[in-house]
Amino acid sequence: MNRIALVFPGQGSQYVGMGATWHSGFAEADCLFEEAADILGYDLKALCMAGPMTKLSRTFYTQPALLTISVIAFRRYMHEIGIIPEFSAGHSLGEYSALVSSGVLSFGDALRLVQERGRFMEEAAMTKLGSMIAIRGAELGEVEECCRLYSTVDQPAAIACYNSPSQNVVSGHHTSVALAAGELEQRGAQITRLQVSGPFHSPLMQPAADRLAEELQKYTLNEAKWPVISNVTAQPYRDLDSIRQGLILQMTHPVRWIQTVQYMMNHGVKQGIELGPRTVLKNLVREISPNIEVLSLDRDLDRFELGRRFSIRDWIACSLSLAVSTPNANWNEDEYRKGVILPVRRLEKLLRNLQSGSSSPPASEQRQEILECICLVLQTKQVSEGERKAMLEQLRRDQDGAVSNLS
Known part of the structure; x- marks a missing residue:
């Protein structure tokens, strides 16, 4: 999912x-x-x-x-x-x-x-004792080894950021960081001295x-x-x-x-x-x-x-299509009006407002309302719980990867 x-x-x-x-x-x-x-x-x-x-x-x-x-x-x-x-x-x-x-x-x-x-x-950082470096082209084990080799209690050097498999950041006392940087450069790593005001995350x-x-x-x-x-x-x-x-x-x-x-x-x-x-x-x-x-x-x-990819207009259109096309098994006219006709009209109004450029609520509020409408329609039409979940999952997939809390 x-x-x-x-x-x-x-x-x-x-x-x-x-x-x-x-x-x-x-x-x-x-x-x-x-x-x-x-x-x-x-x-x-x-x-x-x-x-x-x-x-x-x-x-x-x-x-x-x-x-x-x-x-x-x-x-x-x-x-x-x-x-x-x-x-x-x-x-x-x-x-x-x-x-x-x-x-x-x-x-x-x-x-x-x-x-x-x-x-x-x-x-x-006002003591000006610290610095940070970014390292590329060195294995994580090598970086950790150099930190252990040159770090002391009073002059620590430690990994500050595990950024990616190819980039780590070392922070600490400038003496220990400089020694670790020199060792890593000799081993072929690329070192960038970061322009920061202190040895953060150390x-x-x-x-x-x-x-x-x-x-x-x-x-x-x-x-x-x-x-x-x-x-x-x-x-x-x-x-x-x-x-x-x-x-x-x-x-x-x-x-x-x-x-x-x-x-x-x-x-x-x-x-x-x-x-x-x-x-x-x-x-x-x-x-x-x-x-x-x-x-x-x-x-x-x-x-x-x-x-x-996450068009709210497409979300409404897909939801409206699902609401209209789902077969009905509820022949109580009052329930059908409240649970199908009125929610469908609301979805149609939301879609018209978007198409006309009229002022609309934030997309987060619209998505919640749309979800409530489609769930009410499916429940009123007496779609089974298993079928409802499958329909909502398909609706999610139809939106080109868009996701929401649909269950």
Whole structure:
């Protein structure tokens, strides 16, 4: 069974003007930018759209900016596509966006949290003792060996991100990281020194993790609407306490992105949708598994394909066809009028509104209403439970891979 996962990028995906091509003219974007300005005390939209890049790349500013752009992307996805995912997951900072998407954190609370998270991380890095490198062309065992070889308690070096089979990131004390980098280069690996403000996802971030643990106590978490996969365990969070603990551990533990993608793949995910700037996760997933395709909202061709593949108009048309063509076994006129005629008329009205360009509810709301209509029609026509499930599954398949919670 094909399933959808929503994925959210982390720090490093930011750029000046990010998302302008798809959030310009989207009313919810302006509302979120206004809310962000009220909370943060500065014009976040101006920073995102005009820079300067030197300021946008500062962790303290990057984290609220990326969260906001990713949440805008999610809101647009729900407005235009609206399919409930099987999972959501984010890379590092992106995990906060994933938690907002699932309703665990409100946008405002997440924004306050990541602003403080960025502050804690910057202040923990003020000693200038840490650095990070990205490594390609080395086996995982070689990277782990070099980290063990040159890491000490006072000068640690550890894998910070398991990004893909061909890319890992090492973080820690600059002396140990430099020695590990030199060893790996001699073995033929390609090393990229990352332009970041600190040794993220390493033991050197423990002071920031301690402060985040205190900060998290100020916020109320809500039950998730769908599972969010933890960076630390590469498993869905079990409960709210595990979310709090996971966000703290994330500061000093590696991002297990390879394992996260493998978990999704093992649980039937075939389609990923990247919500945020750039296509970093799309590219990483392609390296991890050929069985999951990721479409990125920040890529013009992918946005077009999203609209084509998951067309709400097609969903209504297929549902309407199923409702009309299914044989009836209920001859109670009153039940037939309420349970068949009225739902069919509602589907016809929704389709007419879309075809005429009239204002319509968000796609997420329409999909729920359409599902309720078609389920009522099938039940009223006295279709057996087994046949109903088969019809709904076929309806899902007819939409070119689109999925929903149909059972």
